[in-house]
Amino acid sequence: MQEENDNILEQITSSEYKYGFVTDIEADEAPIGLSEETVKFISAKKNEPSWMLEYRLKAYRHWLTMQEPDWANVGYPKIDYQNIIYYSAPKQKVTLDSLDEIDPELRKTFEKLGISLDEQKRISGVAVDAVMDSVSVATTFKEELSKVGVIFCSMSDAVQEHPELIKKYLGSVVPATDNYFTALNSAVFSDGSFCFIPKGVRCPMELSTYFRINAANTGQFERTLIVAEEGSYVSYLEGCTAPMRDENQLHAAVVELIAMEKAEIKYSTVQNWYPGDKEGKGGIYNFVTKRGICAGPFAKISWTQVETGSSITWKYPSVILKGDNSIGEFYSVAVTNNFQQADTGTKMVHLGKNTKSRIVSKGISAGKSNNSYRGLVSVAKNASNARNFSQCDSLLLGDKCGAHTFPYIEVKNNTAQVEHEATTSKIGEDQIFYCNQRGIDTESAVALIINGFAKEVMNQLPMEFAVEAQKLLAISLEGSVG
């Protein structure tokens, strides 16, 4: 019986990765390996001003002095940083007058991913920046956004067109020296997205970036920077996929968010990098640093993430609550399967008075995977009346997987209220049989139960993404009633 149930669970949880195709387009690549030459090569490719090159070189030199962190609850063979291509750009015409000129193969790739770069998006009302390997391929709705003063462009363009903003904010939340992977990213980042929402503007549409690693042996090091000025609002979505390859590919991104007084940034991720095959071969190493700062009073930053891909995830989207009365939120569903490993969570750093944070983490483990929540709630000496509520729930499918919780709490002000709740449960045979007896097959029953488990987080996602995310969790039954 147990065996049979496990078999069913195994079938459900081992469905094939759908985005594993490779696009056959010529790429313009940096020579393999990392050196000052590589950094200079990337900077030159992007025609960067000297201050940007200096920033990169400084980061590179610092990286050389650092050690790869090993405290996370994950294990993997040592990465050979000299065996990675740090820059790979699809070869195409140097400048594009319109989106129509994009390489048809590239367009097909994004269409397969369900991202049409043109008119279809007008209907769904999402502005998209698509990043393939190392460069941004196209940004939609640029003009319409610029009418209200919103800047949404690739990081490369931003360096050229808005150097004063980039100089001011790049690295201001996540310094190049922050950790091993941020130093690496700061040295070799190739592209990413930049958003700037001016004072008082409510961004009229969802902004979205789609990241895709295509070329073999390539690392993707993107950089995202979002600045929301006083009283502004933006909702930003990020999606990612990669081809199926036998070797592991490295993804080390940095995301920085800055919310000024009364500004709100909502950042949602559906991460579906290739997780490796059923034997644990291949897959993306997803080592990402995401951090936001509520720089002014009453600012708010929400991170929502649905993590289903990558062979290893190492990621802690954090909020620094500097402004008084500011709010930080973290909603996460992390699914691990087969041999996937995830060590993810958040840091809520309370510096201002009356600051509030809320953490809702839902971990789902299946197969032989390991899923860890790691979180820090820190309340500084002057952060009076800080409040935090954390809830970490784990759901196990089968009996060969693991769920772990590492909550760290550091409180230096005795007016703080910090609450932590944690639960671990298994999908019970009783629950599945109950569904079966109502005519719901086991596959749908598991989807239903998982959906229910993750509901609180899924509800946080913008509509456009919620559907995709539900599909990702193999969920289809949550209807419009109730």
Add this chain to the structure above:
Amino acid sequence: MKHMLTINDLQARIEEKEILKGINLDIKPGEIHAIMGPNGSGKSTLASVLAGRADYEVTGGSVQFNGKDLLELSPEDRAKEGLFLAFQYPVEIPGVSTTNFIKSAVNEKRKYQGLEALDAAQFLRTMKEKMKLVEIDQSLLSRSLNEGFSGGEKKRNEIFQMAMLDPKLAILDETDSGLDIDALRIVANGVNQLRTKDNAFLIVTHYQRLLDYIVPDFVHVLYNGRIVKSGTKELAFELEEKGYDFIKAEVNEATA
């Protein structure tokens, strides 16, 4: 008249323990059968085996349900063929609203029957209708399935699901256990209103009191894995009066 359910010499065990040792039972459309018996006699096992719970291994015998070999069907297909089990201990599914759960179940069954899924409006209309039958409140249905429900609410929710799924054969597994007299009346009332000449009920109970409200056509006494006595509702009164001991004594005498 055509048989709906024919159980022939059904034997089943859990792990190494024989529980059902040869059950024979015929149920025709329009009939209500009650299965009574002391604790541990195999009543709930019979209900579970018919519904297809995998903990039990069928070691012999056969079960025909509307001309099909029931034991060959998966639990979900048995449900979609029209077999419903009202659970003694309904499970909780956090985060899944009762309404959505029932909607999924109803539409799975419709799909099986080759019917279109009900849209939201149609579903709500049916729901409103059936809610009256079991005096169940809308607010209960928007909550997570059975989560934090009282014992009575859980049982009423079972009967409500039964009403929504409109089964051919409904098995009530000790639905009366843990119910106060008002809840018992509501549950029984629901069953009586759902009763037609085309459906049938198999009511598993320890006590006679539910049968004051749902009047069975036949009463069977299960003891030690076998039906040892069958009769009409008068048998239930006799059991109530004399307890199960006289049955045990009769059986022991016969086998001695």
